[in-house]
Amino acid sequence: MPQRERMSPVDTAWLRMDRPTNLMMIVGVLVFKQRMDFERLRNTIEARLAGRYRRFRQCAVEEVAGAWWQDDPDFDIDAHLKRRALPSGAGKKELQKLAGELAVQPLNPGKPLWRFDLIEDYEGGSAMVVRIHHSIADGIALVGVILSLTDLSPQAPAQKHVTPEPEDTDADDVPVGLLETLADTLTSALDAGSDLGSKAYDLASDRDRLATYGRHGIGLLTELAKLLAMPPDSATSLKGKTSTTKRVAWSDPIPLGEVKALGKALGCSVNDILLSAVAGALRAYFQQKGETVHEVEVRAMIPVNLRTARDEGTLGNRFGLGTLSLPLHEGNPFARLFLVRSRMNELKNSYQPPLTLGILAAVGIAPKIIQQQFLDILAAKASTVMTNVPGPKQPLYLAGSRLDQCMFWVPQSGDIGIGVSILSYNDNVQFSLITDRHFVPDPETITPLFAAEFDKMMLALLMLEWDKPVDPALAEQLLFGTQMPSPLAAGKTRNRKPAATAARNTAKPRKPPSKA
Structure with missing residues (x-):
């Protein structure tokens, strides 16, 4: 055998x-x-x-x-x-x-x-x-x-020295007792047809039982109750039953240096900038289709890397998922950016990512039908999966040929039908989409909107005075000739840093998107 x-x-x-x-x-x-x-x-x-x-x-x-x-x-x-x-x-x-x-x-x-x-x-x-x-x-x-598989030179031999694969480590760094408790909770609740959120809340309220799992166990089980109590995502055109037809599209690359300069000037991370641009692109797409964006937020599942130094070079899955609500209702690019930044900071301090890794481990040992039912519950709470993976900063060669562009899409579970991927390579950022035909039959109309939203933020920053705080309402007035109240316009602005000068210097016209 x-x-x-x-x-x-x-x-x-x-x-x-x-x-x-x-x-x-x-x-x-x-x-x-x-x-x-x-x-x-x-x-x-x-x-x-x-x-x-x-x-x-x-x-x-x-x-x-x-x-x-x-x-x-x-x-x-x-x-x-x-x-x-x-x-x-x-x-x-x-x-x-x-x-x-x-x-x-x-x-x-x-x-x-x-x-x-x-x-x-x-x-x-x-x-x-x-x-x-x-x-x-x-x-x-x-x-x-x-x-x-790649090299820094086109002349490198195929049979270069290969380091043996590191010995695999345990992918499920969750206490065994806690993992079994999660599995039992999911199984008993679904078997009985009871409310899963109430079942998890009862478990999270059992202080004597929680004490056996320590501080992190308490945090995980409390987060489980919150996650299950989360309502389904907004009823937009991005929700429904998935089909067996997929569409993919990708944008022209954006210089990574521009994204970094804009983020530094606004006190935001590169990830904040890019996720906010995604929210703006989806908002613009909704408006083009005549779909309302009033009070609309689209919830995304965000993979969070949980790998440690000992996992380097190993295969397997070492990530959790966090939920991020994209404020499509917010038309002001800076107000939207600051909302995304605030929500991402909350996610970074959340037990959600390690919890979802534990949930995947738990359903992996539970009966398959339990896994399907539970993942359907989670999938109903989101409309898209969004990933941002940093790649190499220099050009690479595979079998002597230079790698020019690199796009990828992670799968979506349940009836989630939209995948958003952001990948940096060779000092550029690549934005790409995979969509279910029933939800978005034309993803190629969304990809150019991503760069347009980024350009909008860059232009607004360059139009503002350098020595004053960023005012979202003023930026909107300069961009569109109108001024609308913004929840972040007063008292929640941030002073720009000297990198605003770098943003101005690096902001240069890019070629218009190529036609498909």
């Missing part, structure tokens, strides 16, 4: 989360300047991916007693690396269509759960669609995996 090892509860949860309308694959598109040499690419992947990471040579096997990673005795690299062609003269539009089609094609369950499709001839270079099942690893780990 082939060798095998037990799959962690968290990875088991991701393995069992697949649905025909939402497959649990991380999908990426890599665009290269030069045409790729297929044989060199094959040798590189065989040596650096399959040769280093045992997980990429193992099948996922589900049994009544749990799930396992089992060595594939017939592993063949050619089953995972395929050539694919686009029509002659095809461009961005056709590549996006192909990526959307592949995003709903299941991976072969009898083989290791990954596949690379190479389009050898794409706009003078090449492109590749990457699909890797989420049970293998999370986004942070998979960025490291992709980086392990």
Whole structure:
């Protein structure tokens, strides 16, 4: 019998989360300047991916007693690396269509759960669609995996020295008693048809029982009650039943230096700036479609990296989820930014991310039907999954071809039909979308709005006086010729720092978005 090892509860949860309308694959598109040499690419992947990471040579096997990673005795690299062609003269539009089609094609369950499709001839270079099942690893780990395939020089040999894969660590750093308690709570509540929020609240109120889990256990279980009591997300066009048709789109890159300068000038993080631009883009899209934004907030699930130093270089899933309400009702770009900043600061100090990691571990050991029911409850509380992953700052080469653009999308669970991805690479920021056709049939109309919202913030900052606090209402008046009351216009402004000068210096016209 082939060798095998037990799959962690968290990875088991991701393995069992697949649905025909939402497959649990991380999908990426890599665009290269030069045409790729297929044989060199094959040798590189065989040596650096399959040769280093045992997980990429193992099948996922589900049994009544749990799930396992089992060595594939017939592993063949050619089953995972395929050539694919686009029509002659095809461009961005056709590549996006192909990526959307592949995003709903299941991976072969009898083989290791990954596949690379190479389009050898794409706009003078090449492109590749990457699909890797989420049970293998999370986004942070998979960025490291992709980086392990690349070089800083086009002349690097395929068979470079490969460091052995670090020994895997326990992905579920949750006290066993607490994990079992979470699983029992979810199972008993759902079996009885009782209110899950009340059940969790009763548990969180049991001081004698909580004392056995310590301070962090109390925080986690209290947060569980709050999470389950959270109402469903706003009833917008982004909610409904998902289909088996996906659309993908990506923007032209934005210089990362401009984002950093704007954030420093406004006392906000790069993440705050980018998430606020996403909220502004969705608001503008709603308005274009004639959908109301009055009092509308769209809740997003935000993956939060929980990896420690000992997890470096390992696969598996080490992240939790936090909820962020995007204030689409706020038309003032600075007021919206400061709201996002405040909410992100609350999330950073929350037990939500470690709690959701514990929940995934708990449902990974609970019956599959319990997992499905509970994740449906969580999915109803959000409309989108949003990720922001930092990538390498310098250009990279894969099999001698320079990597020009890199996009990726994480899967959405339940009936969530929108995925937003932000990835920095080579001192640029790439914004991309994957959407369910029933919710957003035209994501390519949203992606240009992201850069437009960023430009709006940059322009407003440059129009304000340098030595005075940022006033959102004044900025709106200068931008639009109107002044509207803002909850952050008085008493909640921040002094800009000398980096405002840097923002002015780095703000330069960018090329208009290319046509699909």
